[in-house]
Amino acid sequence: MSQQDFLPPPNRYVPPNIQDSTAAxxxxxxxxxxxxxIVGVQVYVYYLNFHDTxxxxxxxxxxxxxxFDLVQTCLATWDGFQWFVSGWGMVSELDVPYSAPVNxxxxxxxxxxxxQSYYCWRIYILSGVMWWPVILEAVTLLQAGAGAASCIIAMxxxxxxxxxxxxxxxxTMFLGAAALGDTCIATTTxxxxxxxxxxxxxxxxRMVSRIVRxxxxxxxxxxxxxxxxxxxxxxxxxxxxxxxxxxxxGKLYTTSMLVMFNQRIxxxxxxxxxxxxxxxxxxxPTFDVLTLRGGPRARATTAVExxxxxxxxxxxxxxxxxxxxxxxxxxxxxxxxxQRHPYGNAQP
Numbered sequence: 368m369s370q371q372d373f374l375p376p377p378n379r380y381v382p383p384n385i386q387d388s389t390a391a392x393x394x395x396x397x398x399x400x401x402x403x404x405i406v407g408v409q410v411y412v413y414y415l416n417f418h419d420t421x422x423x424x425x426x427x428x429x430x431x432x433x434x435f436d437l438v439q440t441c442l443a444t445w446d447g448f449q450w451f452v453s454g455w456g457m458v459s460e461l462d463v464p465y466s467a468p469v470n471x472x473x474x475x476x477x478x479x480x481x482x483q484s485y486y487c488w489r490i491y492i493l494s495g496v497m498w499w500p501v502i503l504e505a506v507t508l509l510q511a512g513a514g515a516a517s518c519i520i521a522m523x524x525x526x527x528x529x530x531x532x533x534x535x536x537x538x539t540m541f542l543g544a545a546a547l548g549d550t551c552i553a554t555t556t557x558x559x560x561x562x563x564x565x566x567x568x569x570x571x572x573r574m575v576s577r578i579v580r581x582x583x584x585x586x587x588x589x590x591x592x593x594x595x596x597x598x599x600x601x602x603x604x605x606x607x608x609x610x611x612x613x614x615x616x617g618k619l620y621t622t623s624m625l626v627m628f629n630q631r632i633x634x635x636x637x638x639x640x641x642x643x644x645x646x647x648x649x650x651x652p653t654f655d656v657l658t659l660r661g662g663p664r665a666r667a668t669t670a671v672e673x674x675x676x677x678x679x680x681x682x683x684x685x686x687x688x689x690x691x692x693x694x695x696x697x698x699x700x701x702x703x704x705x706q707r708h709p710y711g712n713a714q715p
Contacts, residue, residue: 387606388461389451395614396447402618403440406433409625416632428485429628432621435478442470443614462528468521471613472541476514478617479545479589482624483507486552486586493559503551510544513537531604542597545616546590553586574634581630585623592616 410433418426446465454460484507491500517537521530530538560575560582596612603609 385458387608388458391606391608391610392447392450392461392467392614395611396443398611399440399443399614399618402615402622403436406436406618406621406625409622409629412629412632413625417628421628425628428481429625432478432481432624435474436618436621439470439474439617442466442474446470462526464521464525464527464530467610468518468530471610471616472514472521472538473518475613475617475620476511476518476541476545478620479514479548480507480511482620483548483552485624486556490552490555490559493556499555503548503555506544506548506551510541510548513540513544517541527607528605531600531607535601535604538600539597542593542600546593546597549586549590549593553582553590556582556586577630577634581627585626589616589619589623592619 487500487504520534600609
């Protein structure tokens with residue numbers, strides 16, 4: 368076998384704008400692998416902190432999303448192998464989608480469906496109403512159905528050139544509904560979190576600020592990428608520029624959900640201090656979205672500060688009398704987060 372057998376075809380067989388067909392899938396696959404690393408780190412952090420405490424549903428969401436994204440990355444890598452390794456020098460191979468219809472519209476739509484459904488459930492918990500989360504879930508189901516339809520049409524066409532011509536309706540509905548759902552979810556969550564902010568304790572207010580910032584960053588990022596994919600799909604139908612944002616859209620949904628899970632590490636962190644005359648014991652706060660619900664249905668689940676002073680129990684009051692009073696009047700045991708002296712005012 369001579370060295371000539373390893374050389375690419377002459378330049379006359381390669382179109383001058385070959386980068387328009389190779390750059391987008393190449394960058395998309397590289398970014399897909401990069402975000403797969405981010406998802407792996409987030410899952411590992413989740414495992415270290417919440418594996419033993421979270422409900423099975425949340426653990427299934429976290430670990431299942433990791434496996435799902437790993438399968439998507441393997442499919443994207445196989446596409447790149449077919450385009451740039453096995454099909455090296457054959458320009459016609461760049462027009463064959465291979466598994467791109469599965470790992471881009473279909474798996475992205477499934478990832479969006481899972482994550483947005485979780486957000487809809489969270490909105491229902493925060494608001495206590497059913498009709499608005501149902502509408503948001505309907506938008507989520509619309510984008511999932513459109514993504515599945517786009518996948519079926521693209522697999523039947525087997526050509527990127529034909530996909531951009533005959534798959535516009537389903538792809539436009541998929542990306543448009545995904546962006547609309549993300550925007551509505553972010554706006555609704557921010558409104559619910561900021562509602563009644565003046566009536567919350569300072570500690571809860573800081574938690575709300577962090578969550579609002581995180582919601583804006585994650586949901587607007589996924590909505591922005593979906594809009595970019597839609598614009599490139601409609602503006603440059605002769606090219607496959609839309610593959611780059613589509614290859615990372617599903618990873619962004621998974622990352623946003625895992626970041627929300629792991630944000631509890633920061634929200635639940637509390638300082639511990641001690642003094643010579645008094646010792647402060649802080650119970651690690653169990654932050655719950657129900658804490659942020661306004662109105663009479665709100666229930667605070669943040670930490671309760673208990674300060675034990677030397678003067679809490681004087682020598683004049685027998686300990687047995689204190690126990691008998693607490694047993695008889697349990698409401699005196701705790702008042703608005705303060706330890707209350709059974710025969711006097713609440714101790715700070």
